[in-house]
Amino acid sequence: MMRPMSTGEVDESRQAWLRTVAADVARLDRSSSAERAADILRRSITEGALPPGAQLSEVELTEVLEVSRNTLREAFRLLTHEGLLIYKLHRGVFVPELDEHDVVDLYRLRRVLEVDVVRGLADREPELPAARLEPLLDDVEAAEAAALADRWAAVGTANMRFHQHLIGLADSARMDAMTGRLLAELRLLFHVIAAPRELHEPYIARNRALFDLLEARKYAEAATDLHQYLTDSEVAILAAFRSR
Amino acid sequence: MMRPMSTGEVDESRQAWLRTVAADVARLDRSSSAERAADILRRSITEGALPPGAQLSEVELTEVLEVSRNTLREAFRLLTHEGLLIYKLHRGVFVPELDEHDVVDLYRLRRVLEVDVVRGLADREPELPAARLEPLLDDVEAAEAAALADRWAAVGTANMRFHQHLIGLADSARMDAMTGRLLAELRLLFHVIAAPRELHEPYIARNRALFDLLEARKYAEAATDLHQYLTDSEVAILAAFRSR
DNA sequence: CTTGCAGGATTGTTCAACAATCTCTTAGCA
DNA sequence: TGCTAAGAGATTGTTGAACAATCCTGCAAG
Numbered sequence: 352m353m354r355p356m357s358t359g360e361v362d363e364s365r366q367a368w369l370r371t372v373a374a375d376v377a378r379l380d381r382s383s384s385a386e387r388a389a390d391i392l393r394r395s396i397t398e399g400a401l402p403p404g405a406q407l408s409e410v411e412l413t414e415v416l417e418v419s420r421n422t423l424r425e426a427f428r429l430l431t432h433e434g435l436l437i438y439k440l441h442r443g444v445f446v447p448e449l450d451e452h453d454v455v456d457l458y459r460l461r462r463v464l465e466v467d468v469v470r471g472l473a474d475r476e477p478e479l480p481a482a483r484l485e486p487l488l489d490d491v492e493a494a495e496a497a498a499l500a501d502r503w504a505a506v507g508t509a510n511m512r513f514h515q516h517l518i519g520l521a522d523s524a525r526m527d528a529m530t531g532r533l534l535a536e537l538r539l540l541f542h543v544i545a546a547p548r549e550l551h552e553p554y555i556a557r558n559r560a561l562f563d564l565l566e567a568r569k570y571a572e573a574a575t576d577l578h579q580y581l582t583d584s585e586v587a588i589l590a591a592f593r594s595r
Numbered sequence: 596m597m598r599p600m601s602t603g604e605v606d607e608s609r610q611a612w613l614r615t616v617a618a619d620v621a622r623l624d625r626s627s628s629a630e631r632a633a634d635i636l637r638r639s640i641t642e643g644a645l646p647p648g649a650q651l652s653e654v655e656l657t658e659v660l661e662v663s664r665n666t667l668r669e670a671f672r673l674l675t676h677e678g679l680l681i682y683k684l685h686r687g688v689f690v691p692e693l694d695e696h697d698v699v700d701l702y703r704l705r706r707v708l709e710v711d712v713v714r715g716l717a718d719r720e721p722e723l724p725a726a727r728l729e730p731l732l733d734d735v736e737a738a739e740a741a742a743l744a745d746r747w748a749a750v751g752t753a754n755m756r757f758h759q760h761l762i763g764l765a766d767s768a769r770m771d772a773m774t775g776r777l778l779a780e781l782r783l784l785f786h787v788i789a790a791p792r793e794l795h796e797p798y799i800a801r802n803r804a805l806f807d808l809l810e811a812r813k814y815a816e817a818a819t820d821l822h823q824y825l826t827d828s829e830v831a832i833l834a835a836f837r838s839r
Numbered sequence: 840c841t842t843g844c845a846g847g848a849t850t851g852t853t854c855a856a857c858a859a860t861c862t863c864t865t866a867g868c869a
Numbered sequence: 870t871g872c873t874a875a876g877a878g879a880t881t882g883t884t885g886a887a888c889a890a891t892c893c894t895g896c897a898a899g
Contacts, residue, residue: 409881419853442880460767523703627883628883629883652849653850663883665884
């Protein structure tokens with residue numbers, strides 16, 4: 352194995368580089384047919400092409416996706432464990448229909464995890480490097496730009512990414528995975544709600560405000576702000592949901 | 596459908612009975628070959644018969660479990676998403692080897708979830724029915740009995756169940772699922788630790804103490820106690836892990 | 840000591856077939 | 870009319886065999 356630099360000092364940055372390469376390799380390698388099929392289905396579901404309650408026929412999808420039934424079923428399993436599909440034995444797979452109870456459940460978990468991450472920054476990363484916040488800023492600006500272009504679905508996507516990146520500050524692989532699931536399920540809810548603008552617009556500014564607090568390292572303030580933010584969002588979705 | 600009793604009064608107990616029957620039916624129905632194979636493998640892994648790092652050969656297991664390769668691979672997928680197996684593309688499935696970083700990660704999540712559940716009881720269930728605590732008491736007593744019989748693996752199992760039931764107090768399907776995963780992963784760690792007695796013994800009494808606090812509805816106290824409990828446990832496991 | 844190259848073994852994927860189960864329709868009956 | 874039962878058709882669950890793609894091992898060459 353070659354060693355472009357061998358002073359003990361740079362060992363840490365070398366470790367970091369190795370990790371990024373390993374991540375790249377993993378991303379390229381992951382292209383099994385099942386996962387590619389899952390990618391396509393995932394997009395169809397989160398974009399609303401497959402609405403909640405829809406049944407996914409095996410024979411039909413094998414033709415469309417050009418994979419065998421076995422491979423398709425593996426893709427189904429993948430999405431099942433992301434919460435984007437549910438299996439009913441001997442009946443097939445369906446896009447879940449979430450109800451108000453699920454909204455409450457999802458938001459409860461979001462609050463617990465996200466607030467803890469932000470609050471925990473005070474202890475764990477009192478001197479959080481500015482670079483760690485960059486992805487968050489990108490998401491904030493992406494949402495603002497999308498709003499100007501009236502692309503409200505894109506605003507929702509940017510908002511999701513903002514929260515995923517927020518959780519990413521915790522450096523916890525399991526929190527990242529859980530959040531991915533939670534947000535994916537949340538997207539299921541958005542499609543039964545008529546007004547995307549009213550739903551997403553208020554949170555553009557709030558994301559910006561939250562980012563500012565993080566940048567100023569006012570973590571305690573940010574945490575209480577985020578708590579209220581999520582509760583407001585929950586209430587809004589519940590209201591929109593009831594009047595659908 | 597027959598109605599053994601039809602007075603309006605017993606309607607609630609009848610509902611409860613219907614739920615238990617439905618649960619039984621679901622448990623029997625869920626017996627797809629893949630899930631049955633997964634059950635067997637899950638036990639083998641959590642009981643340590645398949646140690647961390649072990650590779651699971653497809654052809655070998657198809658013979659042992661008497662299922663086809665495709666069905667076996669579905670079982671693999673199930674366990675992969677529980678964190679009990681990892682896929683390496685074109686190389687096979689392996690029992691994960693967790694390291695100290697994983698211990699920290701797992702305990703961080705346990706702390707966040709469990710402490711929040713207990714603390715949340717004050718608001719959500721100020722008058723928690725005693726019946727809801729029964730499963731916890733059963734687990735406490737099971738651990739105490741197993742300890743007297745020197746069955747330390749059983750103590751560990753009862754301890755796991757205690758914490759699972761604790762999370763169950765939140766009535767959150769997603770918290771239950773997450774906790775199931777977290778505890779399953781935790782079991783992976785126990786098998787690389789030599790002394791099960793030293794590991795589990797201190798927590799028998801602490802579970803009892805925690806139960807007493809819950810029964811007395813001293814939720815705030817219980818929460819801080821639980822926080823310290825989990826931190827102590829984390830430290831103990833890390834220490835045992837480093838000196839393995 | 841490293842590099843390159845068989846070959847054998849293992850995983851990834853497909854296909855066709857059959858078994859098990861569900862759903863829907865229809866027939867029978869009060 | 871309304872309910873129950875039976876059966877046909879469709880869909881899912883599972884299997885086994887086959888082939889392709891990839892990985893691992895050992896050996897030979899530099």
